[in-house]
Amino acid sequence: MIEAVIFDWAGTTVDYGSLAPVIAFKKAFKNAGIELSDDDIRQDMGMAKWDHIGRILELNDVKRQWKEKYSELPNNDDRKRIYKDFQQELIHYLKEYTELKSGVLKTFNYLKEYGIKVATTTGYTAEMMKVVQDKAAELGYTPELVVTSEDVKGLGRPSPAMIKYIMKEFNIDDPNKVIKVGDTLVDIEEGLNAGVKTVGIAEGSSLMGLSQVEFDELSNEEQILRRNEVKRKFESANADFVVNSIFDLVQIIEYLNEAMDKKW
Structure with a gap:
């Protein structure tokens, strides 16, 4: 699981x-x-x-x-x-700019409901993260563990050090029980280097590079083209999964849990 x-x-x-x-x-x-x-x-x-x-x-x-x-x-x-x-x-x-993306709270509440721990890694420093973390907490998003490269002797992405630190803190030995979710290729590299499952987010990602207004102004066909461009980039980096939005993560978790159940 x-x-x-x-x-x-x-x-x-x-x-x-x-x-x-x-x-x-x-x-x-x-x-x-x-x-x-x-x-x-x-x-x-x-x-x-x-x-x-x-x-x-x-x-x-x-x-x-x-x-x-x-x-x-x-x-x-x-x-x-x-x-x-x-x-x-x-x-x-x-x-x-610290506003939650659509679906974050729903996904976070799903994870809490099913006892799945939530942590974060970032390219920001601890000082930067203090601003983001406090604002996100006001909006209801409160991960259990927020890790920066300063917690792991400056070993930032794509090093797996932050993920390994989190796994140790959570007493998780099997990387197959961990998912790393991000919007950049460096996120995927970090996850692959740690041996965990990786998920790329397309909409609102740095790879897509559009604001919410810019994306919403595109036609349906243009939105599909932009999603597919991002998907190809994530696939070229060997991401395990690519989803449109963060709430699609629920389906990935259920799929992986079912696969693990069958394996055992």
């Missing part, structure tokens, strides 16, 4: 489209005179933010812009300065 579900935060349970970090990254880099596209940011979304900034600074276009502006490539001090700006910007925007 499934004993625990581990959710991501932005784009999975809160912040439809994972907008807050994108806005904060753009603002922090713009403060340094560098323009970023959404694609620049989203390709490594889900990583610990210090690592993510490092990845962005390695992009060819970013290095080109930096060289043109400063006549040299960015160094570790530059990275620290951008990270500090990013933290300040993100904490500001988190207060605005």
Whole structure:
């Protein structure tokens, strides 16, 4: 039987489209005179933010812009300065964008009703998560365990360290009894590296990159096309399952429980 579900935060349970970090990254880099596209940011979304900034600074276009502006490539001090700006910007925007996605409370209540433990992993720091966690709690979403890379010696995604930490805390030895749910490829990598079942969320995901309003304005045909694009990306990362919305997770849990019953 499934004993625990581990959710991501932005784009999975809160912040439809994972907008807050994108806005904060753009603002922090713009403060340094560098323009970023959404694609620049989203390709490594889900990583610990210090690592993510490092990845962005390695992009060819970013290095080109930096060289043109400063006549040299960015160094570790530059990275620290951008990270500090990013933290300040993100904490500001988190207060605005921490709204639960549709279906989160229904799914959370289902999990509680059936005694399935709920934990989370994230690319956010503990300071960032304090803002998100408090706001989510006001809205009724209260996971039992909220883990950041700071709890595991800085080992962020795609390392399995946060998931293994949660399993130890929950006294779960069998990874087949755990599901990791996320909206980025890094979420799936994290779950695969830990040996747990993985589920990708399509709608409201960072991979789709649309706000709720933008998605709702699409025609039915366009919505199907965008879901299928995201589904292919998750499948290419070897996700075990891909669902449209978080409430579809209930069907996955029931399917896995039934399969395990038959096995035994």
